[in-house]
Amino acid sequence: MRRRARDWSAVLWPAFLAAVVLELALFSVLDPAALRWFGGGAIELDPAAVYTLAFFVFWAASAAAAGMTLLLSRSEHEINSRTFRS
Numbered sequence: 001m002r003r004r005a006r007d008w009s010a011v012l013w014p015a016f017l018a019a020v021v022l023e024l025a026l027f028s029v030l031d032p033a034a035l036r037w038f039g040g041g042a043i044e045l046d047p048a049a050v051y052t053l054a055f056f057v058f059w060a061a062s063a064a065a066a067g068m069t070l071l072l073s074r075s076e077h078e079i080n081s082r083t084f085r086s
Helices: 003-030 048-074 076-081
Strands: none
Touching: 003 048
């Protein structure tokens, strides 16, 4: 159980920091009120909601990348010796 907690913290903490940096970089040059949907319509959300949604999207994408890195850094012995529970 201890290793699993360490793995989660090794994935989620750097992903959180990456999401913060991405959020700051994006919204320092882009106004949330100027955003449009792919069809061209205005996004009618409060700017705080846009910031929040963007942060969680950035965090999820960064966590997926960090999780993939963690998975790919394992040896074949570590991966094959695990018992998967359904």
